[in-house]
Structure formats: structure tokens, C-alpha cells
Amino acid sequence: MDDMRYNKTKNDWRIEMGYSNSARLGYEFESIIADIFRSYGFTATLTDGKYHDIDVIKGEIKLAVEVKLFRDIKANNNAVLSAAEKVCHSAKESDFIPVIVSGNVVDERIRVRLKEYPTLFIVDIQNLLYLVDNDEVLRSRLLSVLSFSTDDLLPQESTELKKYNLNKLPPQKALHEDLIERIKKWEPSLKENTLYEKLCTDVIKYLFDSDLALWKEQQKSNDDLFRFDLICKIKDGTNKEFWTMAEKHFGTKYIIFEFKNYTEQITQKEIFTTEKYLYLKALRGIAIIISTKGSDKNADKAIRGTLRENGKLIISLTNEDLIEMIERKAIDDNLPAEFLSEKLDNMLVNLEK
Known part of the structure; x- marks a missing residue:
């Protein structure tokens, strides 16, 4: 399913249990686009999707926005052409300006063809990256719904949006500072496991x-005997060393995360439990365990044994490790993955026979 949207009924924005992950991401992407416009002082209202997706208004400026998100880095040409026809018809009926917002790169040839609609303009992923460049929260939310890496994409200003005063936002409150503060204030308590999972998920989303x-949370195994907290998929096109090594040398596309809000260090028991979630043939050979106090000596020994004997990689991180990675991320987007590479290097160099 290339198009990540789904059919909505009027005023029905529920993401029910049966909806696919693509549907969930499509809805989240619409919400992000609405929030981007709101951050620039517009009123943005999600519609029922029958004619277009979002009404964007500020004063006399009225935009009819159709939102498209696809799995591949390039937008589906036919879907964009179809969306153009739809939104232009809708905008004409309501006296709005038609806009297509795509979370992908829109081919220049399609842009040329769409000049037959003189009032229509297109905003693609490079324009969106420009708009959220100074807002860590919006930028992180935007990147997290994409299935592909944007490492090779450069933010570009939209000349059309500039006409409506959508220039780059001034720097917003730093998300990384808020996350560091939350971690430093954290007091491990078994009664707050859910809150710790939320904190760790927020941190991982920011870092990576x-x-x-x-970003699929709280998954049970098929027999309901085991549960891991979060599973993520390595994006297509990422060029950071740790993730390319994970794919090429560990045959891994999916990363499992476990969060342990323990008052003591985790033991080999937690390592062996986590190992059961890993299946090399299912492209799931790496797990990252985050715990408040880290792992004890026997757990570290079990981690090395799992790698040596079964080729499964488990990395143990502490709250202090999270803080260091957040500080690195604030300097350079590549540094959190580099931190994991350093962890792996130390493990492999010191791996006993």
C-alpha cells in the first residue's frame, strides 16, 4: 500500500485496533501538517477528507490542503496528479487556494504538468524540513513518520509559502533540554513502569x-508468553554506520527495545528473556535494553555469550547513556548512532572465545 492515507468518515478520527500501521502514520502525518501551519499562526482544521484534508486559514488567506504520504522517498506520480484534480475542484467550489503537501520528493516533471492548474502549488518533504528546521519537536515528529532516510535531502524554502509569510520559525524551546531534565529527575519505581516506557520512547524517537x-509499541508474542516494549524498522536509505552494519552484517531490519525501570541492575534473566524475542531469519537480530541502573556482571556475560554463540546482538544502555546521546544529538544528528557503534566496537574487540 503506497499511499499511507485511509478512508475516513465525517468527524471520525479514531485509530482503531484493526487499522494498519500505514493508516496510523497517515493520520499522524495529517496532524503534523496541521500543527506546522498552526505554528505559523494559521487556523488548521482537519476535515472529513471527502474533498480535501485540511482547511488552513489566516485572515483572508484560505488554503485547501490535500495531504499525501508514501513509503518510498519519491511521491507516486499518478496519485499526486489525482490529488491535484481533486483538491483543485474542491478549492474552486469553496474559493480556497489549492495546496498539495507531500511527505515525499515530488518529481519535477509532475510539477511541470501541474502548471495546468494555475492556482495550485506543491509543498514537498524538502520544504517541510525547512519549515520545521528550528523546531525540534515538530521536526522529530515529522521524521518519525517517514519510512525513508532524509540524510541526503536538503531543506528548501518554498517560494509559494513565503508569499504567505511561512518563513523559517525562530528557534523554539529545545526538546533535548527537556528530555535531559526529565531523565535527571527520574526516580526508579516499579509503580511507574508505564511512565518510564513513555520517557524512553520519547527519547528514542528524538535520538533516532x-x-x-x-514505532510499534507493546507487542506480545503470538503465544502471549512474552512482551517487548517497542519495535522499530531501520529506514530505507540510512547511511549511518551502526544501522548499515546492522543490516549488512547482522541481517537485521527490525530493532527491539526493552525498558527496565528497576531499582537495581538488570540480571542475566532479563538478557535471556530478551534473546527469545530475536529471530535472525525474521530480520530481527538486535535488541537494545534501556534500564535505570544498567546491567550487572552476569548480564554482561550473558550478552557476550548471546552474541558469540547465536549471533544475536543485545546492547545495554543506562539513563546516563541516554543523556550522553541526547547531548551528542544536539551537536550532530549522526552522533547517537555513532555512540551505538562505539558500544558495539568495544563488545567485539573484547569478545572472548
């Missing part, structure tokens, strides 16, 4: 929003 996708 440009590297990982899917």
Missing part, C-alpha cells in the same frame, strides 16, 4: 527519528 520508522 531520522534512522528508524514504524
